Amino acid sequence: MEHDGTNLAVAEAVRSVQLLKIDGYSATKAMGPSEFIKSRWNIDGHEWEVHFYPDYLYYFEEEGPYFLELTSEWVALKLILVSEPLKDKLRVNLSCRPVCQFVIEEKSVSHVFASGSRCSPELLLILKHKLPSSGYLVNDSLTVECTVTVLRNLGAAETTKGQHLPVPPPSDLHQHFGELLESKDGADVTFRVSASGESFAAHKVILAARSSVFKAEFFGGVQEQERSSAYVIRDMEAAVFRSMLRFIYTDMAPELDGAQEPDAAAAMAKHLLVAADRYGLNRLKLMCECKLSGGIDIGTAAATLALAEQHNCSLLKAKCLEFVTKSPETLDAVLATDGYAHLVARCPLVLTELVRAACGRKI
Numbered sequence: 001m002e003h004d005g006t007n008l009a010v011a012e013a014v015r016s017v018q019l020l021k022i023d024g025y026s027a028t029k030a031m032g033p034s035e036f037i038k039s040r041w042n043i044d045g046h047e048w049e050v051h052f053y054p055d056y057l058y059y060f061e062e063e064g065p066y067f068l069e070l071t072s073e074w075v076a077l078k079l080i081l082v083s084e085p086l087k088d089k090l091r092v093n094l095s096c097r098p099v100c101q102f103v104i105e106e107k108s109v110s111h112v113f114a115s116g117s118r119c120s121p122e123l124l125l126i127l128k129h130k131l132p133s134s135g136y137l138v139n140d141s142l143t144v145e146c147t148v149t150v151l152r153n154l155g156a157a158e159t160t161k162g163q164h165l166p167v168p169p170p171s172d173l174h175q176h177f178g179e180l181l182e183s184k185d186g187a188d189v190t191f192r193v194s195a196s197g198e199s200f201a202a203h204k205v206i207l208a209a210r211s212s213v214f215k216a217e218f219f220g221g222v223q224e225q226e227r228s229s230a231y232v233i234r235d236m237e238a239a240v241f242r243s244m245l246r247f248i249y250t251d252m253a254p255e256l257d258g259a260q261e262p263d264a265a266a267a268m269a270k271h272l273l274v275a276a277d278r279y280g281l282n283r284l285k286l287m288c289e290c291k292l293s294g295g296i297d298i299g300t301a302a303a304t305l306a307l308a309e310q311h312n313c314s315l316l317k318a319k320c321l322e323f324v325t326k327s328p329e330t331l332d333a334v335l336a337t338d339g340y341a342h343l344v345a346r347c348p349l350v351l352t353e354l355v356r357a358a359c360g361r362k363i
Contacts, residue, residue, distance in 0.1 A: 034294025
């Protein structure tokens with residue numbers, strides 16, 4: 001392809017390649033969907049972490065807006081920016097391939113990192129159940145070659161005939177929608193959180209496109225002149241509503257990422273799950289289920305089971321039952337918690353399933 005001299009943005013690539021080796025890989029069977037092994041990198045003055053998930057829960061939408069097919073059988077990786085917030089956007093590519101005796105095609109994912117977007121999408125390496133027969137494991141050890149490429153903008157430069165146009169950068173649509181939310185430009189609806197009085201401006205058409213609940217509220221057979229432009233949000237904290245709005249605009253929930261403090265991320269996941277169920281945000285709800293599934297322990301199991309039962313979270317419910325009934329000692333410890341008393345009071349019907357699971361019967 002030829003073109004006349006034109007001002008184009010030129011970028012310089014900074015690349016780093018490292019081997020992520022996991023010895024004793026069989027021990028990762030005990031890790032949950034949100035648990036990971038991390039590797040720290042310093043590339044071009046920024047601190048990064050590659051998170052390796054041996055049992056990553058991934059979903060995709062197959063038919064219509066509400067049908068979700070789930071699988072927890074993926075080995076996956078993510079790239080996390082852990083250094084200070086950025087002044088400029090960074091366009092970064094993560095490429096990975098298992099190191100073994102035969103050539104494996106690389107898999108890659110690209111992302112635009114900015115102050116509000118510090119975690120890449122997942123890179124799905126291989127289905128978990130296919131790993132043992134793949135030939136990637138050698139003496140219970142897995143080695144993955146990871147390549148991180150950071151593009152640095154060098155400004156405008158003159159191109160000459162014979163040069164090829166640069167490859168288009170990764171999509172930053174989510175970044176633009178996030179900026180639209182922050183700027184409030186063109187906003188036509190306001191939400192006031194009753195608990196704190198904090199207000200949020202948004203755009204009806206975007207909310208309606210993402211949530212059937214908002215769509216019914218804004219455009220569900222009400223005359224134009226009767227539609228409200230101000231709503232009060234009850235029974236929800238401002239931080240939770242803010243995070244939910246950001247997800248609606250960007251399809252991301254950084255509060256759930258591995259870079260966050262675990263207890264704070266788990267608490268936010270519980271609140272966001274309730275909000276997602278309330279507004280029909282199925283992907284966000286599932287993301288919260290994944291986060292909570294990886295952090296079940298004796299102190300949280302019963303309360304999390306109650307949450308799963310109240311909000312129809314079948315995956316999270318199954319994980320809780322599996323944990324509680326894995327041994328008589330675990331069951332006794334959970335029964336002694338305050339969370340179990342809450343479970344009995346709020347969700348008595350789930351006790352039958354708990355008894356069946358404890359007795360080894362099919363739920």
